[in-house]
Every structure is written in C-alpha cells, then in structure tokens.
Amino acid sequence: MEIIIKRDDLLKVLLKTQGIIEKRNVMSILENVLIDAKTDRMDYAATNLEVGIYGNCEVQTIKEGGVVLLAKKTLEIVRELPEEKVSLKLKESAQGGGSIEIVCGKAVFNLIGMDPKEFPSLPTHEDVNLFPVDIDKIREMIKKTIFAASLDEKRHNLNGVFFEKTGKTIRMVATDGHRLSMMEKEDIEMEDFKLDKGIIFPRKGLNELKRILEEDKDSKKVYIGIKDNNCVFKIERLSMVMRLLEGEFPDYRSLIPKDNDKRFVINKSRFINSLRRVSLISEERLKPVKFYISTGKIGLRASNADYGEAYDEMELDYRGPDLMIAFNAGYFVEALNVLDGEEVLIELKDALSPTVLKSSNSSHISIIMPMRA
Numbered sequence: 001m002e003i004i005i006k007r008d009d010l011l012k013v014l015l016k017t018q019g020i021i022e023k024r025n026v027m028s029i030l031e032n033v034l035i036d037a038k039t040d041r042m043d044y045a046a047t048n049l050e051v052g053i054y055g056n057c058e059v060q061t062i063k064e065g066g067v068v069l070l071a072k073k074t075l076e077i078v079r080e081l082p083e084e085k086v087s088l089k090l091k092e093s094a095q096g097g098g099s100i101e102i103v104c105g106k107a108v109f110n111l112i113g114m115d116p117k118e119f120p121s122l123p124t125h126e127d128v129n130l131f132p133v134d135i136d137k138i139r140e141m142i143k144k145t146i147f148a149a150s151l152d153e154k155r156h157n158l159n160g161v162f163f164e165k166t167g168k169t170i171r172m173v174a175t176d177g178h179r180l181s182m183m184e185k186e187d188i189e190m191e192d193f194k195l196d197k198g199i200i201f202p203r204k205g206l207n208e209l210k211r212i213l214e215e216d217k218d219s220k221k222v223y224i225g226i227k228d229n230n231c232v233f234k235i236e237r238l239s240m241v242m243r244l245l246e247g248e249f250p251d252y253r254s255l256i257p258k259d260n261d262k263r264f265v266i267n268k269s270r271f272i273n274s275l276r277r278v279s280l281i282s283e284e285r286l287k288p289v290k291f292y293i294s295t296g297k298i299g300l301r302a303s304n305a306d307y308g309e310a311y312d313e314m315e316l317d318y319r320g321p322d323l324m325i326a327f328n329a330g331y332f333v334e335a336l337n338v339l340d341g342e343e344v345l346i347e348l349k350d351a352l353s354p355t356v357l358k359s360s361n362s363s364h365i366s367i368i369m370p371m372r373a
Contacts, residue, residue, distance in 0.1 A: 001066060004085050009059075017044070034066065034067075045119070051242050053240050056237055088101070129225050157250075160206065163200070178331065180255055183365075202244070205242035209242075219236055221235075260347035267314075278300045279329035291323075335366035339359040340360060345359070
C-alpha cells in the first residue's frame with residue numbers, strides 16, 4: 001500500500017474515529033483504525049463493537065492495500081506534521097501487517113501496523129433500505145433528549161434514547177428514572193420507513209452522531225436504515241453503525257402528568273443564573289435546592305452543613321396556593337438549557353408529583369421528579 005494524502009484530510013479522518021475508539025480495550029485491535037487504499041480513494045473504519053464508523057476520502061493511490069494503525073499515536077503524529085501532503089507507505093511483513101512509513105517534508109516516522117484481516121467487519125449500508133431525514137431535525141432531537149439518558153450501566157434499557165415512528169411523526173424519548181425529555185417532529189420522507197416497534201439508540205453512539213452532525217455544516221439530509229439489531233446512519237461519505245440496546249423501554253406516556261394545575265411562566269436565563277448561584281452551597285452530588293412558590297414570587301434556598309446556606313428570589317406571575325418543592329438543581333438547569341426561547345412554562349401539582357417544563361415549542365417537553373425535602 002502506498003498513498004499520498006493532504007495532511008488536513010488525514011487529520012479529519014483520524015479525529016472522526018477518536019470518539020469511537022475506547023481508551024482501554026480488552027481487544028487491542030479496537031484501539032486501531034483500519035486504512036484501506038483503493039484505486040481513487042482511501043477507505044477507513046473504527047469500531048468498539050457497539051458503535052462503528054466508516055467512510056472514505058480522496059487520495060492519490062500509488063499502490064492499493066491496507067493496514068491497521070494505532071489510532072491515538074497516529075493522530076498525535078499527524079497533528080504535529082506541517083501542512084503539506086503526507087505519504088503513507090506500507091512495508092509488509094511475511095506475517096501480515098508490517099510497518100507504515102509516514103513522510104511529510106523532512107519528517108519520517110515508521111509505525112508498527114497490524115494485519116487488516118484481524119480487524120472486525122462492520123455492517124454496511126449497501127443492502128439496507130435508507131430513508132432521508134432532515135439533518136437539523138435529528139440534530140435538534142438528539143440534543144434535546146440525550147441529556148436525560150441514564151448513566152447507570154446496570155439500567156441497560158435506559159442507557160440510550162428511545163426512538164419510535166407513527167406515520168410521518170418521529171419521536172425520541174430519554175429518561176433515567178428521575179427525569180424525562182421527549183421531542184417529536186414530522187418528516188414526510190420518513191412516512192415509508194418501516195419500524196414495527198420502538199428501538200433504543202445507545203447513548204455513546206448518539207453522542208458521536210451528534211458531534212458529527214454538529215461539525216457538518218453542508219449536508220441537508222442524514223439517511224437512516226435498520227439491519228438486524230443495528231441502525232445505520234449515512235451522511236455523504238461517512239457512515240455510522242450502532243448496535244441497538246436490548247430490553248424494553250418503560251411506558252413513558254404513563255410518566256407524563258396530565259393534571260398539573262399550578263402554572264407559571266418564568267424567564268429562562270434569569271432562572272438558570274439564580275439556580276446556579278444558590279446551588280453553589282448545596283450538597284455536591286445531588287445539588288438539592290428548595291423552591292418556595294407563592295403569590296408573585298419564587299424563592300430558592302440551599303443549605304449545607306459544611307458551607308452554610310444561600311437564598312435568592314425572583315418575581316413571577318403566580319396567583320395559586322403556596323408550595324414548597326425540592327429539586328436537583330443540575331437536572332433543572334440541564335432541562336432549561338435545551339428549551340427554546342426565553343419564556344418557559346412550568347406546571348406543578350404538589351411536592352411529590354413530577355413537574356413539567358415546556359417552551360413555545362410544544363413538540364418538546366421535559367419532566368423532573370422532585371426530591372424529598
């Protein structure tokens with residue numbers, strides 16, 4: 001194998017693979033990136049067996065062939081190379097693999113490579129029915145739900161985002177048992193997408209997809225397809241495959257309150273700032289803050305045996321009965337941050353019932369369970 005590639009193109013390829021590659025892997029091959037030179041392009045792939053990424057970029061191919069390289073070390077080297085063309089040349093060994101010579105200007109590196117035959121194969125999109133979705137819609141839906149997914153590995157079915165489709169409506173829901181975020185969008189092009197029941201995207205895979213979508217400023221569509229227990233996403237010359245999570249997602253509809261009769265609208269930015277100030281004193285892990293809601297105002301109070309206490313107050317248009325309710329301030333801030341606009345509607349019932357947060361965008365809601373005061 002021998003190719004010539006622009007340094008910036010090689011850097012982009014290596015950066016795209018970094019979020020997929022595990023820092024500590026039981027299988028050493030998974031710490032690597034596969035590079036395969038074809039007639040007019042370079043194919044590349046990386047995987048952690050749950051999430052994989054593959055794509056291609058333009059190169060000048062002198063000799064076809066492949067090699068597997070340690071991804072982190074190769075990235076460190078390419079980052080320090082001058083902005084010139086880079087030559088990659090494989091010096092094969094009889095056992096397979098060999099070393100790869102990297103030349104850029106006067107700089108020369110020889111890295112040990114592995115045999116491409118040892119690299120795990122990834123499901124491809126060639127035999128998958130792909131359906132286009134507006135890239136802005138998917139980007140927004142991931143952003144507004146993924147923060148509520150559970151980090152507890154023991155709750156496997158909550159370690160991701162639930163995805164379902166009804167007609168031309170697609171919906172994403174995430175919950176960790178203490179909070180929930182749901183968003184839905186209509187996309188006419190998804191009407192023929194066949195999905196018999198909801199699926200669960202892994203949190204790690206969606207985070208990587210979100211990062212890729214945020215970096216892509218040109219594409220208008222992302223293509224989605226299901227193959228066996230995998231979901232394939234394709235954007236231009238890049239594809240990602242995720243192994244779907246097993247297990248049943250909870251009946252989220254039963255968790256959405258329908259009888260919260262105490263409501264008020266509050267300025268989002270001012271409320272976030274107030275919560276952050278007061279929570280500086282609260283206990284580090286759970287960040288409990290008590291909300292004192294009464295006619296015309298809301299008071300926020302936090303206390304800590306080691307630090308003392310804090311109080312802040314905001315005016316609001318509320319005429320209902322007095323209510324004291326405690327929340328994890330971190331959960332509240334995260335939910336507020338992804339709501340659209342500056343005016344947020346908060347709906348409550350009592351000190352033990354879940355609270356609903358909405359903005360003018362009625363297709364997105366967040367729900368937060370109160371803490372015991």
